[in-house]
Amino acid sequence: MSDEVVAVETAEADIPDPVVGVLASRFVEALGDDLLEWEDSFGTLAIRVKPDSWAPAAAFAKSELECNYLSFISGIDWQPVTRPDGDEGSDLSAPVQPTEMTFGVTGSAGRFQVFGHVQSTSRHWGVTIKSDVDETDPRIASWVAIYPGADWHERECWEMYGIVFDGHPSLRNLYLPGGFEGHPLRKDFPLLAREVKPWPGLVDVEPMPGVADADGGE
Amino acid sequence: MTTTQPPSQLPGFEVEAGSLGSLADARLAVELDTGDMILNMGPQHPATHGTLRLVVRLDGERVIAADPVIGYMHRGYEKLTEFRTYPQITTLINRIDWLSSFANEVPFIHAAEQLMGIEAPPRAQHIRTLLTELSRIATIYLFLGEMGLQVGALTPAFWGFRDREHVLNLIEGATGGRFHPNFNRIGGVKDDLPWGWIVECRAAMKRILDGCDDFEDVLVGNEIFQARTRGVGIIPAELGAAYGVSGANLRASGVDWDLRRDGKPYLSYNELDFKVWTHQDGDSFARYWVRLQETRESVRMVLQLLDGLASGPVMAKVPRIIKVPAGEVWVETENPLGQMGYYVVSKGAIGPFRVKIRSASFSNVSILPWLLRGLYVPDVVTVLGSLYFILGDIDR
Amino acid sequence: MKKLKIPGVIRGLGVTFRTMMKPAVTVQYPHEREDPPPRARGVIALKEENCTVCMLCARQCPDWCIYIEGHKEQRPPRREGAAPRSVSLLDRFDIDYGLCMYCGICVEVCPFDALFWSPEYEYSEQNIADLLHDKTKLGEWMSGVHEPEPLEIGAEVKKK
Numbered sequence: 001m002s003d004e005v006v007a008v009e010t011a012e013a014d015i016p017d018p019v020v021g022v023l024a025s026r027f028v029e030a031l032g033d034d035l036l037e038w039e040d041s042f043g044t045l046a047i048r049v050k051p052d053s054w055a056p057a058a059a060f061a062k063s064e065l066e067c068n069y070l071s072f073i074s075g076i077d078w079q080p081v082t083r084p085d086g087d088e089g090s091d092l093s094a095p096v097q098p099t100e101m102t103f104g105v106t107g108s109a110g111r112f113q114v115f116g117h118v119q120s121t122s123r124h125w126g127v128t129i130k131s132d133v134d135e136t137d138p139r140i141a142s143w144v145a146i147y148p149g150a151d152w153h154e155r156e157c158w159e160m161y162g163i164v165f166d167g168h169p170s171l172r173n174l175y176l177p178g179g180f181e182g183h184p185l186r187k188d189f190p191l192l193a194r195e196v197k198p199w200p201g202l203v204d205v206e207p208m209p210g211v212a213d214a215d216g217g218e
Numbered sequence: 219m220t221t222t223q224p225p226s227q228l229p230g231f232e233v234e235a236g237s238l239g240s241l242a243d244a245r246l247a248v249e250l251d252t253g254d255m256i257l258n259m260g261p262q263h264p265a266t267h268g269t270l271r272l273v274v275r276l277d278g279e280r281v282i283a284a285d286p287v288i289g290y291m292h293r294g295y296e297k298l299t300e301f302r303t304y305p306q307i308t309t310l311i312n313r314i315d316w317l318s319s320f321a322n323e324v325p326f327i328h329a330a331e332q333l334m335g336i337e338a339p340p341r342a343q344h345i346r347t348l349l350t351e352l353s354r355i356a357t358i359y360l361f362l363g364e365m366g367l368q369v370g371a372l373t374p375a376f377w378g379f380r381d382r383e384h385v386l387n388l389i390e391g392a393t394g395g396r397f398h399p400n401f402n403r404i405g406g407v408k409d410d411l412p413w414g415w416i417v418e419c420r421a422a423m424k425r426i427l428d429g430c431d432d433f434e435d436v437l438v439g440n441e442i443f444q445a446r447t448r449g450v451g452i453i454p455a456e457l458g459a460a461y462g463v464s465g466a467n468l469r470a471s472g473v474d475w476d477l478r479r480d481g482k483p484y485l486s487y488n489e490l491d492f493k494v495w496t497h498q499d500g501d502s503f504a505r506y507w508v509r510l511q512e513t514r515e516s517v518r519m520v521l522q523l524l525d526g527l528a529s530g531p532v533m534a535k536v537p538r539i540i541k542v543p544a545g546e547v548w549v550e551t552e553n554p555l556g557q558m559g560y561y562v563v564s565k566g567a568i569g570p571f572r573v574k575i576r577s578a579s580f581s582n583v584s585i586l587p588w589l590l591r592g593l594y595v596p597d598v599v600t601v602l603g604s605l606y607f608i609l610g611d612i613d614r
Numbered sequence: 615m616k617k618l619k620i621p622g623v624i625r626g627l628g629v630t631f632r633t634m635m636k637p638a639v640t641v642q643y644p645h646e647r648e649d650p651p652p653r654a655r656g657v658i659a660l661k662e663e664n665c666t667v668c669m670l671c672a673r674q675c676p677d678w679c680i681y682i683e684g685h686k687e688q689r690p691p692r693r694e695g696a697a698p699r700s701v702s703l704l705d706r707f708d709i710d711y712g713l714c715m716y717c718g719i720c721v722e723v724c725p726f727d728a729l730f731w732s733p734e735y736e737y738s739e740q741n742i743a744d745l746l747h748d749k750t751k752l753g754e755w756m757s758g759v760h761e762p763e764p765l766e767i768g769a770e771v772k773k774k
Contacts, residue, residue, distance in 0.1 A: 042332050042547045043482055069459040071550070071559060072576040081300070093673040094301045095569030104546040104563050117548060117561070117576075121459055121468070121475040128548060128561075149461035152584040160296075175289030175613065184297055191301050200672050200681045306676040309717035341768065373630070380639055391651040394731065400717050408722075410769040412653065435629045439622030529768035 019125050020045045023065065027127075030060045037106040046128040048106040054131040055141040058118065061127055062146055066120045073116035073143065073153035075133070075161040078103055079187045094194070111135045114163060116143070116153070133163050142167035160185035254282060257595075261290045265368060265599040268609030270583070274590065274598065281598060284590035286583055291613040299573040304330055304404060304540060307569070312398040314577060315611040317360065318353040318554040320346075320389070323402040326573075328484050329549040329562040330404050333542045336535075340486075340528035342406035347486040348419075348523050349389065349401065351516045355426055356385040357554035358466075358509045358516070361606050362433045365506050368603030369446040374437055381429040384422040391415055404540055406533035416524055423517045430514055438507065447503040451589055451601035454500065461588075462581030465556030467605055470508045471500035477552035484551060489526070492519050502604035509606075541568055555579055555611055575614055579607030652760035654733040655716045657747075659755035660707055664728035667702035671720035671729060679713035680720060681706060707749040712742055732758035 020040040027035055027047055034053035039046050049057045061067040080099050101111070109132040119126035133140055142165035143150035154165040155174040162183040165171060173180065182189050259265070259272040266272065269290035275283040295314065299307050311326055312319040324346060331337065338346070363378020386396040392411050393399035401408050437443050453463060455471040468475065476494040478487040495511040497504035544566040550559035556578025563572040582605050590598055641648055650656065667684035683706040688698045721729045732755050739745055747755075 041545070044548050046546070068456060069464075070462045070581075071557065072462070072561075072574065072581075074561075074574045076563065076572050076574075093303075095303055095567040097565050097567050097569075097571055102544075102565060104544075115561075115574075117559075121473050124475075124480045126548075147460045147462075148457070148588070149463075149581055149584055152580065173289075175292040177289075184294065187300075189297075191297055194301060197678060200678050302676060303674075305719055305722075306674070306717075309676055309715065309719065341770075387651070390654055392653075394651075394653040394655040394718065395716065398716070409653070411766040412651070413764040413766055415766055432629050432633075436626040440626050441622050444622070527768055529770075531770040 017043050023125060023127060026065060027057070027060070030064065031057060039105045041105050041128070044126060044128060046106050046130065048108075048130045048132070051131050051133065051140055054114070054129070055143060055146065057129050058116070058143050058146050061118050061129070065125075065127070066123050067118040067125075067127065069119045069121050070143075070147040070149045070153075071117040071119055071126070073114065073150055073157060075112060075114050075157045075163055075185070077112055077161065077185065077187045078108055079111050081187050093199070106130055108132055112138055112161060112163065114140055114157065116150075118147070138163040139166055141165070144168055159183065162186070259598070265602055267602065267607060270602075270607075270609060270612070272586070272590075272598070272602075274595075276595065279594050281590045281593050281595065284587050284598075286586050288583070288609075288612050291609045293614065295575055295614040296573060299570060299575075301569070303569045304542065307573070308402055309398075309400050311575070312400055313610060314575065314614055315357075315553065315555055315558070315579070315608050316397055317608055318357040319397055320349045320353040320393075320399045320401065321551070321553045322558065323399070324350055324485065325549040325551040325558055326560045326562070327402040327404055328551070329547045329560050330540075330542050330564075332547050332549065333545045333562065333564055334404065334536075334540075335543075336405055338406040338534055339531050341410075341530045342532045342534075343486045344523055344527050345392075345407050345411065345532060346402065347490075348520060348527075349392065349399065350485065351520050351523070352385050352389055352419075354554040355513055355516045355520070356382050356389070358513045359385070359426060359429065361509055362430070362437075362506070362513065365603050365606075366433075366437050366443070368599050369443055371437065371440075371443065374433060377429060377432065381425055384425055388415065388419055388422055391418070403533065404542075405536040406531070408533075410532050416527070419520065419524060423520055426517055427514065430510060430517075433510060438510065444503060446596075446600055447506065447604065448499075448501055450502045450597045451593065451604060452500045453585065453589065457588070458500075458585065461585040463556070463585055464578055464581065465552070465554070466505055466508045466512060467556065467582055469494065469496045470504035472496055472498045477550055477557060481550055481552070484549070486523070490519050490522055502600050505604045505606075539568060541566060542570070550576070553578055555606060555608060556582055577611040577614055579609075579611035580614075583607050583612050650733045650735065652733060652763050653731070654735070655718060655731050656733040656735040657711075657731075657737060657755050657758075658709055658714075658721060658752065659730045659732050659759050660749055660752035661728050661730065661756060662704060662707070662749060662753055664726045665704055665707065666726055666728075667704055668725065670723050670725065674719050674723045676717065676719065677713045677715055679710040681708040681710070704749060707752065708746050709752060710746045711737075712745040730756065730759040732756075733760070734758040 017040060023045045024038045031049060031053055034050045036048045036050060078101055080097055080101055112133040112135055113130055114133055115128055115130040117126055117128045131140060140163060142154055144167060152174060154168050155171060157163050158165065158171050159173045159176050160183055255276045257274050257276050259274065261269040261271045271287040273285045273287060274281050298310060308323050308327065311322045314322045359382050360378045363374040366374035389399055390396045392415060393401040453467065453471050455473050458468050458471050459473065474494060474496050479494055492515055495508050495515065497508050542564045544564055546563045548559060548561045550557055558578050559576040561574040562570050565571045589601060593601065667682060669682055672680040672682045684702050684704050686700045686702050689701050691698055721731055734755060
């Protein structure tokens with residue numbers, strides 16, 4: 001079962017990484033239906049689990065797979081940024097992302113996800129664990145009991161995305177001052193520096209080289 | 219500023235049997251009502267390496283609890299990367315860990331190259347490895363000097379800055395910038411090395427080795443240095459790993475883990491022959507000793523690279539407007555301060571959709587609340603120095 | 615190595631005495647100067663006759679510190695009987711060095727080689743508004759621009 005799935009998922013590498021397959025099968029064994037999807041993303045295993053299995057998956061990785069090292073925990077907001085197109089003063093140099101909501105490897109159920117990466121210093125493998133978070137009531141279990149270092153990562157995720165981690169000893173702002181309103185890394189929070197200053201690239205626009213007529217230019 | 223509170227609010231001051239030397243001490247200890255003091259080692263402090271604020275609760279001179287308050291240098295990198303193209307982001311991420319700025323660019327560019335499926339030519343890989351090891355030498359050599367400063371030796375700090383200038387001149391000669399090279403491009407490096415660079419590099423490496431010997435004579439064998447650093451701030455290996463402590467900090471606790479050798483292959487490290495140094499004690503002295511040996515090892519690696527520098531182009535064929543295909547990739551490298559990684563989510567545009575920057579010092583500093591309990595205030599300074607974090611790396 | 619066990623303090627003092635005998639490395643600026651290498655990113659110079667107001671530098675600048683204004687003019691055609699051609703001329707090309715982060719993206723993306731790096735670094739001002747260099751001042755920096763230097767052995771020789 002796992003062999004043919006591995007051959008489909010790895011696009012870039014010619015030889016599928018056997019370690020990834022082995023880790024995936026261990027997770028499938030332990031979590032069963034709670035493991036929603038898994039993929040070999042450039043040689044690293046990425047799994048998506050149900051929100052209730054977010055902490056059990058980490059506990060399994062720590063106890064059974066010797067993943068003693070916590071790399072990071074963070075969140076992601078899949079909502080596309082809505083930008084006014086063709087407006088005077090709008091920034092045409094910033095990258096244009098797709099306007100429909102697409103998800104990355106292992107998919108997603110909605111707008112918010114948490115993802116974390118844990119590794120083993122002795123076996124030299126790692127796994128990225130992802131889980132969906134409900135948009136209206138973003139809550140998920142905390143990893144502090146499993147990895148004490150999750151303390152600061154979860155505080156950062158809370159202040160940047162508004163995701164509440166149940167079981168965290170004191171969920172308060174890490175970077176931002178106490179009275180800060182809003183959650184900056186959400187896609188509906190604008191980047192104020194770019195909103196305030198008019199874009200200097202709009203005045204008297206010359207067609208780009210290659211598009212200009214044959215007589216123009218030097 | 220000792221606060222004296224009415225006795226009813228304080229816990230009883232227990233006197234342990236036999237813990238006090240003389241009867242006079244016992245009488246004194248029972249009669250005084252002492253309370254804990256909250257000391258603010260504020261954002262402006264010479265020992266905190268930047269704008270780190272440590273709120274410590276002291277009992278006399280012993281720390282009971284410590285709470286680092288960070289964010290004075292938060293620049294919002296992860297939000298910025300959502301609005302910038304790949305070359306612009308390369309410029310910005312130089313400034314995360316500003317002492318070893320070339321090493322910050324490497325994992326990001328490597329991630330973009332993996333998503334695009336292109337590989338830089340061998341000479342570009344060698345030049346990248348050279349510059350990464352040079353920035354490692356520049357960063358850790360400064361640590362060797364300023365660790366003396368933390369415990370009270372003023373001279374080594376100047377030596378750290380003086381010999382580092384030679385390495386910075388090398389980086390400037392190749393890239394144009396001493397601190398912010400901005401030299402990596404998707405597909406290779408921007409330019410080739412200028413004429414005479416290799417000879418200068420060998421001369422600078424000789425100076426660095428001599429400087430390392432000086433540090434060993436002045437600091438490592440010094441009885442005062444040993445008394446200040448031995449047994450101070452011991453990080454147990456498993457706890458350190460669970461907190462995410464990485465780099466020389468974890469290797470000083472006995473964990474034999476170095477991403478140049480053990481992680482996914484990147485740059486030219488699989489062609490080099492190098493040793494990974496560990497120490498069993500896990501205290502501040504061990505961290506210093508490991509970094510001293512790592513500097514010497516980096517010099518050996520640079521000399522190996524100079525001997526085997528490949529010829530050829532420094533840039534692969536890339537399209538003019540670089541659109542990175544959709545995908546997600548996690549790339550981690552062994553930066554001078556520890557494990558640095560980028561989780562790049564791309565949706566096929568000229569800039570990424572989300573970049574999660576995993577910086578080493580963030581996790582190294584998160585262990586401070588646990589580590590500082592029970593230490594004296596001067597030892598707090600020693601521990602802060604030995605963990606070696608950079609504020610830009612913590613706060614991003 | 616050493617037969618005697620010399621206390622650490624004594625060995626350290628030996629290093630101190632050795633260092634005392636060596637000359638100091640301090641460069642007494644401003645009386646003496648060290649020249650930065652030719653590639654050093656000191657200031658950006660503008661060659662106005664090459665600029666076609668394509669706005670690529672202003673667009674790609676991460677800090678939005680380049681301000682460009684231009685207009686089009688008609689010029690006589692290159693050969694008889696053809697239509698007059700329009701050229702773009704610069705009215706204003708300002709770089710705000712208070713914002714510039716010396717990344718070099720503008721110099722790299724310019725398709726017409728109108729921007730160059732110069733290692734000149736002594737242009738600090740008392741007034742922060744004077745850090746906005748207009749196109750005359752940017753043209754003056756061209757005198758400090760170095761020729762491209764020869765490369766190390768093993769570099770690829772580009773065909774002209």
